[in-house]
Amino acid sequence: MRDWQGKRYWLIGASEGLGRELAFCLSKVGADLVVSARSRERLETLAAALPGRATALPFDVTDPQAVAEAAGTVGEMDGVVYLAGTRWPMRAHDWDQNRIEEMAQVNYLGASRVIGAALPGMLERGHGHVVLTGALTGFRGLPGSIGHGASKAAVMHLAESLRHDLRDTGVEVQLVNPGAIRTRLRERGDGDTSFVMEPARAAREMFEHMSSDRFKINFPYGASLPLRAAQFLPDWAYFRLFARK
Numbered sequence: 001m002r003d004w005q006g007k008r009y010w011l012i013g014a015s016e017g018l019g020r021e022l023a024f025c026l027s028k029v030g031a032d033l034v035v036s037a038r039s040r041e042r043l044e045t046l047a048a049a050l051p052g053r054a055t056a057l058p059f060d061v062t063d064p065q066a067v068a069e070a071a072g073t074v075g076e077m078d079g080v081v082y083l084a085g086t087r088w089p090m091r092a093h094d095w096d097q098n099r100i101e102e103m104a105q106v107n108y109l110g111a112s113r114v115i116g117a118a119l120p121g122m123l124e125r126g127h128g129h130v131v132l133t134g135a136l137t138g139f140r141g142l143p144g145s146i147g148h149g150a151s152k153a154a155v156m157h158l159a160e161s162l163r164h165d166l167r168d169t170g171v172e173v174q175l176v177n178p179g180a181i182r183t184r185l186r187e188r189g190d191g192d193t194s195f196v197m198e199p200a201r202a203a204r205e206m207f208e209h210m211s212s213d214r215f216k217i218n219f220p221y222g223a224s225l226p227l228r229a230a231q232f233l234p235d236w237a238y239f240r241l242f243a244r245k
Helices: 016-030 041-047 064-074 097-125 148-165 199-210 220-232 235-241
Strands: 008-012 031-038 054-056 079-082 128-133 171-178 216-217
Touching: 008 016, 008 097, 016 031, 016 054, 016 199, 031 041, 079 097, 097 128, 097 148, 097 171, 128 148, 148 171, 148 199, 171 199, 199 216, 216 220
Parallel strands: 008 031, 008 079, 031 054, 079 128, 128 171, 171 216
Antiparallel strands: none
16 A cells, blocks of 8 residues: 655646546545646635645646646656546547647647656656556547547557656556546547446546556446457457447
8 A cells, every 4th residue: 555645746637527536535645736737726726625735736738848847846746647638539530630639739748748847856766656547448449539549549558668667766657547437528428428437436446546556457347348358359350349330
């Protein structure tokens, strides 16, 4: 079990949904938090509501200079959790390059900017905790997931590479792959409400994983099973079984 008391964690994407609920989980066990997203008002409301010490630090993950300045403001930290994300359900017939690039900028490139800014200090101190948020849709390409699945697959790949490279450095890397969570982004959805989780439940799953020494968690369990198994299917079976009805 990880000792959270007095540890300083930077949560990016904390203003609502999974990130907001995770902030409460961490604050309740004594972590000092820096909570970030774009909305200053939501962050300040969150920081005031948390039971422990918390600082609101708004910035935009798509702006490299803003990321660097935010990391400088945070300074020394024990952990960084990247939860920022955006999702636009999209079929190839409805191609929207602007939205595809938005998903890449927020979901993957934002994560790489934040980790790139936070990691050198962790390596210098010889300890740290990096947590990235992928998605079940990142395991294989799915119907209606142009852009989103690819951006989350990139995050999952990044986490695995970091886990390899940071072995024996004192910097621990974990990956969380959630399924559908009932948030504002889910309102853009494609109508499939199977296995949709409430943010508070998803945050508990994520917190329990972060308290462990395991690398990866995929949840909810029922939704993750077919997608994980799909990695081992031959292509002819995969495209037949997962075709949009």
